[in-house]
Structure formats: structure tokens, C-alpha cells
Amino acid sequence: MVISESELVEQTLSYLKIRDIRSQRKAILRLSDWLGRDRRNRPLGYMNQPSAMHAYLCYYFPRQAALFRHISITLQKEHIFETSGKLDILDLGCGPLSATAGIMQTAEVGSVTAVDISRSMAQHGKNILSGLQSDLKDQIHIVKHHIQRFRPRRHFDLILVGHVMNEVNVRHFSVEQRAKWLTMLTSFLKPGGVLILTEPALKSAARLNQHVRDKLVSQRRTQVCWPCPDGRTCPLLIEAQDWCFQQYEWAAREPISTLKSALPFKDNILKASIFVLGEKPSQNRPRVVSDVMKTPSGRAWYICTEDGLEELTVLGAKQKNSLLSKRRGEALSWKEYLRFE
Ligand SMILES: C[S@@+](CC[C@H](N)C(=O)[O-])C[C@H]1O[C@@H](n2cnc3c(N)ncnc32)[C@H](O)[C@@H]1O
Numbered sequence: 001m002v003i004s005e006s007e008l009v010e011q012t013l014s015y016l017k018i019r020d021i022r023s024q025r026k027a028i029l030r031l032s033d034w035l036g037r038d039r040r041n042r043p044l045g046y047m048n049q050p051s052a053m054h055a056y057l058c059y060y061f062p063r064q065a066a067l068f069r070h071i072s073i074t075l076q077k078e079h080i081f082e083t084s085g086k087l088d089i090l091d092l093g094c095g096p097l098s099a100t101a102g103i104m105q106t107a108e109v110g111s112v113t114a115v116d117i118s119r120s121m122a123q124h125g126k127n128i129l130s131g132l133q134s135d136l137k138d139q140i141h142i143v144k145h146h147i148q149r150f151r152p153r154r155h156f157d158l159i160l161v162g163h164v165m166n167e168v169n170v171r172h173f174s175v176e177q178r179a180k181w182l183t184m185l186t187s188f189l190k191p192g193g194v195l196i197l198t199e200p201a202l203k204s205a206a207r208l209n210q211h212v213r214d215k216l217v218s219q220r221r222t223q224v225c226w227p228c229p230d231g232r233t234c235p236l237l238i239e240a241q242d243w244c245f246q247q248y249e250w251a252a253r254e255p256i257s258t259l260k261s262a263l264p265f266k267d268n269i270l271k272a273s274i275f276v277l278g279e280k281p282s283q284n285r286p287r288v289v290s291d292v293m294k295t296p297s298g299r300a301w302y303i304c305t306e307d308g309l310e311e312l313t314v315l316g317a318k319q320k321n322s323l324l325s326k327r328r329g330e331a332l333s334w335k336e337y338l339r340f341e
Pocket residue numbers: 047060061064092093094095096097098099115116117118121145146147148161162163164167168
């Protein structure tokens with residue numbers, strides 16, 4: 001059974017007994033600060049505060065789910081991951097199982113091992129998702145554990161690590177240790193399975209992610225199969241002001257669209273720093289890694305290729321039509337790329 005975003009939101013509101021989603025506006029703004037610019041001031045265990053918990057479930061839960069829905073669709077489209085049968089998922093730092101909820105919008109889920117230091121959010125997620133798919137009630141196993149010390153006991157089709165690594169201080173979990181831990185996790189993937197890691201598109205979190213990616217590539221013990229071309233080092237680490245992230249449109253439906261219109265931030269774009277590990281080699285396709293920039297000779301982007309960064313300028317009207325719509329993170333076909341030569 002595949003669920004829709006609207007079903008997920010309706011189920012969440014009815015579970016929380018919230019009639020008007022706009023009542024969550026203030027709590028969402030507070031939480032948004034704690035997750036972004038005011039991170040240093042957020043209280044320990046902030047997610048256990050009822051207002052933060054409600055705000056996360058009403059807004060960030062479907063938002064994160066939409067991110068994972070998009071990633072799942074893209075990976076299937078680019079033949080990085082193919083779904084057949086019911087998926088066994090390991091969701092690490094699961095929160096309310098948002099990442100799993102996104103996968104459930106694209107594929108059938110058979111079982112979930114949900115790991116988090118906070119059991120309560122995971123329990124809310126379990127209640128909501130099993131309200132939508134009753135057979136999941138006995139198939140979602142919550143494990144209260146620190147991710148960095150967690151060792152799986154079985155194999156999975158998908159391992160999801162959504163927006164949690166940045167919550168673990170790099171002084172206690174170094175780049176080297178992260179790479180080692182991720183490599184260990186990939187040995188628990190079933191054939192054809194993938195590990196999807198996302199982090200906020202903030203400079204510090206994304207650059208840390210890029211360093212982990214480089215470490216994994218240099219050790220050659222697991223494949224970074226998406227989104228990076230097969231370059232040895234990430235070119236967006238050379239200049240201190242750069243960082244790499246991907247973006248997707250979030251065309252949310254009611255009632256989320258009503259809530260979005262009540263929020264002061266424009267939030268139609270989902271941004272995240274993402275990489276995927278698995279057995280397939282990278283397709284090595286050139287990928288857009290910037291917004292469109294205005295330059296004296298026309299409009300340009302930066303493209304990441306296995307040889308590093310390239311600036312491509314859009315010159316002709318024909319190119320304009322098909323190429324200006326490319327978003328950050330999107331791959332170019334070789335045909336599109338060669339039109340610049
Ligand atoms: C921002 S939330 C992300 C939740 C979910 N993965 C998502 O994408 O919506 C981060 C989650 O990581 C959990 N967390 C933070 N540090 C952790 C650790 N060391 N081990 C396990 N979970 C952790 C928090 O309790 C919280 O639920």
C-alpha cells in the first residue's frame with residue numbers, strides 16, 4: 001500500500017486532535033529558529049516539549065517526508081534503486097519516522113527498525129503510520145539507541161539517515177569515525193539496497209557531509225553512487241565559501257498549503273545535502289550544483305563533473321528552453337551537456 005501526502009497530514013492532525021493547522025504557526029516559527037539560526041540556544045531534549053513536538057509533526061514531518069519521497073523517485077528514475085516487494089527499512093535518528101513516511105509515498109514498506117535516542121517521537125510516528133497501514137503496527141520496531149553505537153542485526157533494502165548526523169558533535173564523532181560507521185552500515189544492505197543520508201543545507205552541516213563523502217571515496221570500501229560524479233575529491237570543498245546541496249519543489253496540498261501561506265518564510269523549495277551509498281557505481285553524469293547566475297556573456301551555472309567544476313553558459317534560445325529549468329542537483333543528459341561543447 002502506497003500512501004499520499006494528504007493522507008499523512010490528515011492522519012497526523014486527527015492523531016494530535018488539531019482542527020486548525022494554522023494554530024501551530026507560532027510553535028513552527030520557534031522550532032524553525034532552533035533548527036536553523038538559533039541552534040545554539042535550543043534546550044536539550046527540545047523535541048520533548050509538547051509545542052515543539054506538535055510543530056514538528058504538523059510541519060517538518062510532512063516536509064521531511066516530501067524530501068524523501070523526491071529522493072526515492074529520483075533514485076528510481078536514475079536506476080540507482082529499484083523497488084520490488086515490501087521494503088525492509090532501517091531508519092536511523094528516525095524522529096517521527098519522517099524518512100520512512102516519504103518512502104511509503106513511493107513504495108510498499110514491510111518492516112521498519114526505527115532508532116532514536118528519544119523513544120517518544122518514534123512512538124508518535126509509529127502510531128501515525130500504523131493508523132494508515134495497520135499491518136505496520138507489529139512491524140515497526142523502536143530501538144532507543146545512540147546511532148553512532150548502533151550495530152544492526154539483520155539486512156535491509158533501505159537504510160535512512162535523515163538530518164541526524166549534524167546533531168552529533170564532530171568532536172565526539174569524527175569524519176573518520178562517520179565514514180567507518182557508514183561503511184559498516186552498508187554491509188547490512190541487501191543486494192541492490194541503498195543507504196540515503198541527508199543533512200540540512202547549511203554550510204557547516206553540508207561541508208561536513210562533503211568531507212565524509214571524500215573520506216568514503218578515498219577508502220574505496222563502499223560506493224558513493226549518487227549524486228556525485230566519480231571525482232576523487234569534492235570540488236565544492238576547495239573554496240571555503242562553497243557547499244553542496246540539492247533542491248526539490250514542494251508543491252504541498254491542503255491543509256499544508258494553508259499553513260504555508262500563514263508562515264512568513266517562502267518554503268516551496270526543499271533543500272538538503274544528500275548522498276547515497278550502494279553497490280552500483282556512480283553514473284558519472286554532469287550535475288547542476290548552483291543556481292542560475294547572470295554573467296556578462298549570458299546565464300550560467302556550475303556543473304560538477306568527474307574532472308571538477310565547470311561553468312556552463314547558456315547562449316542560444318534552444319538551450320534556454322530546456323536547460324534553464326534545471327534545478328540544483330539535477331543531472332544533465334550527455335546530449336544536453338554536449339550542446340555546450
Ligand atoms: C532533526 S530530527 C530528524 C528526524 C528524522 N530523521 C527526520 O528526518 O525528520 C533529529 C533526530 O535525531 C535524534 N538524535 C539526535 N542525536 C542522536 C543520536 N546520537 N542517536 C540517535 N538519535 C539521535 C533526535 O532525537 C531527533 O529525533
